[in-house]
Amino acid sequence: MAASTFTDLLEKDFRWPKIGDKLFSHDQLAYGAFLAHHPGERLYHLTEGYKLAADLLVDQAEAEAWRRRKLVYPIVFCYRHFLELTLKGMLEQYGSMGNVTANWSHHRLEDLWRDFRTLLRNLGSDHPEEHGTDAVEQCVAEFAKIDPFSETFRYPSSRKGQPFDIDCEMIDLLQLRDTVQAIENYFMGSDGFLGSLKDAQPGW
Numbered sequence: 001m002a003a004s005t006f007t008d009l010l011e012k013d014f015r016w017p018k019i020g021d022k023l024f025s026h027d028q029l030a031y032g033a034f035l036a037h038h039p040g041e042r043l044y045h046l047t048e049g050y051k052l053a054a055d056l057l058v059d060q061a062e063a064e065a066w067r068r069r070k071l072v073y074p075i076v077f078c079y080r081h082f083l084e085l086t087l088k089g090m091l092e093q094y095g096s097m098g099n100v101t102a103n104w105s106h107h108r109l110e111d112l113w114r115d116f117r118t119l120l121r122n123l124g125s126d127h128p129e130e131h132g133t134d135a136v137e138q139c140v141a142e143f144a145k146i147d148p149f150s151e152t153f154r155y156p157s158s159r160k161g162q163p164f165d166i167d168c169e170m171i172d173l174l175q176l177r178d179t180v181q182a183i184e185n186y187f188m189g190s191d192g193f194l195g196s197l198k199d200a201q202p203g204w
Contacts (some may be wrong), residue, residue, distance in 0.1 A: 043092075047085040051184065054078035058177045073187055077153040077163065080109070080143055080179045086187050087112040091119065094194040097201075098122030107150035112141040120190075123197065133188050139183055 026032060036042040051138045061068045084107060091102040091112065098119040103112070121124040126133065145167070147153055152164045155187065 010196050015064040030122065035204060043085065043089050047082060047089060050078045050085065051090045051180065054064070054082065054176060058173045068173065072173065074150075075173060075176070076147070076171065077150070078149060079176065080147055082180070082181065084109060084112065084145060085141070086184075087116055090191065090194070092113055093191075094198060095119060097194070097198060108148065109140050109144040113137060113144075115163070123192065123194075125197075132189075136183055136186050 011100050043066060044065070052169070057071050057078070061071045061075070088104060091100060095102050099122055100115050100119045103115070113136075117126060117133070149185065151158065152166060152184050155164070157163050
């Protein structure tokens with residue numbers, strides 16, 4: 001848009017704001033997206049939705065390489081938020097089983113992971129020979145290092161005006177997507193395992 005002149009824009013089929021425009025309308029049922037009102041259902045759709053959005057953006061970036069420099073930021077943010085919501089959801093669902101309290105007041109992945117691992121340990125299910133947990137821990141630490149407060153891929157600078165220093169020149173988006181998929185698989189397995197424990201102990 002910056003490269004076009006105002007006259008060029010007027011000659012195109014160009015949508016200009018007009019009085020009466022609405023952002024949120026429910027007139028066209030065929031194009032509507034229904035919102036979940038139950039917190040548990042909404043959390044499910046939020047968690048899955050952020051990952052799906054990132055996956056689709058990676059598809060777009062793979063198909064159109066020239067878009068990658070723009071899409072990398074929402075892609076990384078969406079994957080990070082998926083991971084954050086996954087951890088918070090697991091702690092909300094199962095934390096009481098291991099005397100761990102879910103904390104929705106911050107965005108620190110390492111703290112959330114520490115609480116999740118404490119939950120596993122308190123339930124006697126943090127087995128040293130199960131390398132998947134250690135592998136996910138390494139990935140969480142990597143994400144927390146590059147984006148500790150869920151701001152690095154949303155803003156150019158901190159609230160104090162300090163530019164974010166991203167300690168890498170390039171991100172392999174396909175590798176990122178593949179690794180996040182493996183992490184999702186791990187949490188799906190953990191959810192099934194913890195769910196079976198909870199079902200076996202009605203008091204939890």
